[in-house]
Amino acid sequence: MHGCSNSQVAQESLLFDKVIVDRNGPTDPWGKASGDINGDGRPDLLVGGHGGRGLVWYENPRWNKHVIDASGSFGTDIEVADLDGDGRMDVVGLRNEGLVWYRNLGNDKWQMTTIDDVGLHDIEIADLDHDGRPDIIGRGQTSFRNTGHTVYLYSNRGGNWQRTAIEVPKGEGLKEADLDQDGWTDIIVNGHWLRNPGKATEGWKLNRFAPDWTWPDACIDVGDINGDGRPDIVMSPAEPAGGQYRLSWFEAPRNPRNSWTEHIVAGNVETTRHFVGLADFDRDGQLDIATATMHQSAGPVGIEVYLNGRLGKEWSKRTIADTGSHNMRIVDVDGDSDPDLFGANWSGPDQQVLLWVNQTCSPGKGCPSWRRHVIDSNRPGKAVFIVPGDIDGDGRVDIAAGGFWYRNPGRPDGIWERHAFGYPANDLVVLADLDGDGDTDAVLTRWRENNADSRFVFAENRGRGKFKLRTDLPAGAGDFLQGRALGHFSSASKLQLALSWHVGGKGIELMTIPPEPMKDAWKIEKIATYSQDEALSSGDIDGDGRLDLLLGTVWLRNSPEGWARFTIDPSRTNPDRNRLADINRDGKLDAVVGFEAISRKGEVIWYEQGPVATQPWIAHPIATVIGPMSLDVADFDGDGDLDVVVGEHNLEHPDMARLLLFENLDGRGGRWREHVLYTGDEHHDGAIAVDIDGDGDVDIVSIGWEHGKVLLYENPGLHGTVTKRPK
Numbered sequence: 001m002h003g004c005s006n007s008q009v010a011q012e013s014l015l016f017d018k019v020i021v022d023r024n025g026p027t028d029p030w031g032k033a034s035g036d037i038n039g040d041g042r043p044d045l046l047v048g049g050h051g052g053r054g055l056v057w058y059e060n061p062r063w064n065k066h067v068i069d070a071s072g073s074f075g076t077d078i079e080v081a082d083l084d085g086d087g088r089m090d091v092v093g094l095r096n097e098g099l100v101w102y103r104n105l106g107n108d109k110w111q112m113t114t115i116d117d118v119g120l121h122d123i124e125i126a127d128l129d130h131d132g133r134p135d136i137i138g139r140g141q142t143s144f145r146n147t148g149h150t151v152y153l154y155s156n157r158g159g160n161w162q163r164t165a166i167e168v169p170k171g172e173g174l175k176e177a178d179l180d181q182d183g184w185t186d187i188i189v190n191g192h193w194l195r196n197p198g199k200a201t202e203g204w205k206l207n208r209f210a211p212d213w214t215w216p217d218a219c220i221d222v223g224d225i226n227g228d229g230r231p232d233i234v235m236s237p238a239e240p241a242g243g244q245y246r247l248s249w250f251e252a253p254r255n256p257r258n259s260w261t262e263h264i265v266a267g268n269v270e271t272t273r274h275f276v277g278l279a280d281f282d283r284d285g286q287l288d289i290a291t292a293t294m295h296q297s298a299g300p301v302g303i304e305v306y307l308n309g310r311l312g313k314e315w316s317k318r319t320i321a322d323t324g325s326h327n328m329r330i331v332d333v334d335g336d337s338d339p340d341l342f343g344a345n346w347s348g349p350d351q352q353v354l355l356w357v358n359q360t361c362s363p364g365k366g367c368p369s370w371r372r373h374v375i376d377s378n379r380p381g382k383a384v385f386i387v388p389g390d391i392d393g394d395g396r397v398d399i400a401a402g403g404f405w406y407r408n409p410g411r412p413d414g415i416w417e418r419h420a421f422g423y424p425a426n427d428l429v430v431l432a433d434l435d436g437d438g439d440t441d442a443v444l445t446r447w448r449e450n451n452a453d454s455r456f457v458f459a460e461n462r463g464r465g466k467f468k469l470r471t472d473l474p475a476g477a478g479d480f481l482q483g484r485a486l487g488h489f490s491s492a493s494k495l496q497l498a499l500s501w502h503v504g505g506k507g508i509e510l511m512t513i514p515p516e517p518m519k520d521a522w523k524i525e526k527i528a529t530y531s532q533d534e535a536l537s538s539g540d541i542d543g544d545g546r547l548d549l550l551l552g553t554v555w556l557r558n559s560p561e562g563w564a565r566f567t568i569d570p571s572r573t574n575p576d577r578n579r580l581a582d583i584n585r586d587g588k589l590d591a592v593v594g595f596e597a598i599s600r601k602g603e604v605i606w607y608e609q610g611p612v613a614t615q616p617w618i619a620h621p622i623a624t625v626i627g628p629m630s631l632d633v634a635d636f637d638g639d640g641d642l643d644v645v646v647g648e649h650n651l652e653h654p655d656m657a658r659l660l661l662f663e664n665l666d667g668r669g670g671r672w673r674e675h676v677l678y679t680g681d682e683h684h685d686g687a688i689a690v691d692i693d694g695d696g697d698v699d700i701v702s703i704g705w706e707h708g709k710v711l712l713y714e715n716p717g718l719h720g721t722v723t724k725r726p727k
Helices: none
Strands: 016-022 027-035 044-052 055-059 064-069 074-081 090-095 098-106 109-116 122-126 135-139 150-157 160-167 175-177 186-189 192-195 205-208 218-223 232-237 244-251 261-270 276-279 288-292 303-309 314-321 326-331 340-344 353-358 371-376 386-389 398-401 404-407 417-420 427-432 441-445 456-461 467-470 481-487 495-501 508-513 523-528 537-539 548-550 554-559 562-567 575-581 590-595 601-608 618-626 628-634 643-648 658-664 672-679 688-690 699-702 710-714
Touching (some): 027 090, 044 074, 064 109, 074 122, 090 122, 122 175, 186 218, 218 276, 244 288, 371 404, 398 427, 427 481, 523 562, 601 643, 618 658, 618 672, 628 688
Antiparallel strands (some): 098 109, 175 186, 303 314, 481 495, 548 554, 575 590, 590 601, 601 618, 658 672
């Protein structure tokens, strides 16, 4: 027995799913907020565009977009609160006119009131004077507007807003919290805090908590980091780009008017961390720190969480995304009691409105997760394909790759016995009942690494996985295969295998399998001079009853006159893996394509077939990931629509290569949620969907190029990391 099983739960200290809320939201989305706009008990999301497309809110959970104000230029901050006491949440924002209040009239109707025309950068809402009505706190910024030296308080006096101005040190940053725990909300700015005098509007006393902090522009949050019951403060340098400073938290003394102790979390961080927030992201009972760098940073951009160890004495950084973000918000969007992240870049080419949904499990409690099983830790030789099928006729799905097949032991974590097809059958092409006797046969090639042998081998299954080989089959035109598709292309009586080769210029070939494969002659003919030299998928694309071929961004139409070529996407080249599937459930086949990108970023796109199949199709990007050169389509979460799995081909950093599941949120391919199923396996022509254990859900089998592992990822079912789409 050569097989082995190393079952482990695919868990990291943090696990977030990426959800695209809106690809085409407000232009330059400076302002973000969250709040229950429609009163259904779930937090909704808000975005205001500085460059256009107004102020909108996204309805939880499907994130349908609603317009609050179609016009205007919106600033960096938005807050949600019931200002008029009518039970509906209103919106306070920074518009080009100044500080504005959108009163929620119900039924998605809004009434705007300008409160003040002063230029502000940050706002907070709290009942400062205990009169039962929310007050507004505002502050500008120094670096770009020279307005950061004043904090403004706005008190609602019977519909009129009374303004109080308080001078503070220049800079940026604003937060409200009861620092001295006297029951009155205080105000925190960069390095200083204002003690609330109570009912009086005068007498706000400025206290310094960070005497050695000199960077004027900061993002601020407040929370008990060390578990002593007192509110501590965290600050990150906010802007401008190119500078270096530090990320620190400040330990509150018993009397907050005394000196605070600074603890450096990270030194020499770039001064573009325009977000800092405190929350228990790993659910260990301690507050962690989340930050995000803006896209214009000179150095690497990313969303990061610093995990709190030993009550603020140790910190370990986890990067949860390699994309920038600005002015993020922490919000529990799915009601599972863990903190999620919401944000977007404030400008630039990538302004998608994004959610990062926390899927981290509670320590000691565990949670359902995809389980990784190593079927074979060191399979001899390379393998181009991995194929599932019942080879020994016991009703269980076995696995084959390269020159070997693995008997399903009846449970994923059992011992999978490795069996060779036999010399010289080195690289599996397909599994199917090719001679009509009821068991699963195989077609392989003689190809081995550094030996470009394109001669085919037929392996006849004599029962229970015992094979007899026929080795005198003809050779194909290429070196080794990259694509193959089995089907009845010419007639119902002829089973044929379409072939696409790795080396260029060999076109597409069609191999006809004779009725008696062990005796009759096999025939190979070229059906097209053009090839994209990668994967092939077969399906009736144009609905004429004949099987066509998808090459990637091109498809071949099967007609009595021959094979005609049509282009799906004239603007993109180098497709790699592909699948034909009805993604939007309109009854027509669409295409899902992963583009060739070894150890670098490549696109995953689904193409919507339009009214005329021979015209270019509509491109819908799903994601950009490292090397999307393993791909399949299936209903992984059991909600009736098709999802997409992608394995990353990252040869430079295989320990960072991910297996990703993109959940079709709206059932039409309009919104996708990214799930990281496992990190640490490089994938190549793998990530194949199959119910390997017969439990009714779809699992994944995979292989790579630079390792000899045969891998199985077991689906935990509908209660695992994939959630069912709301009906």
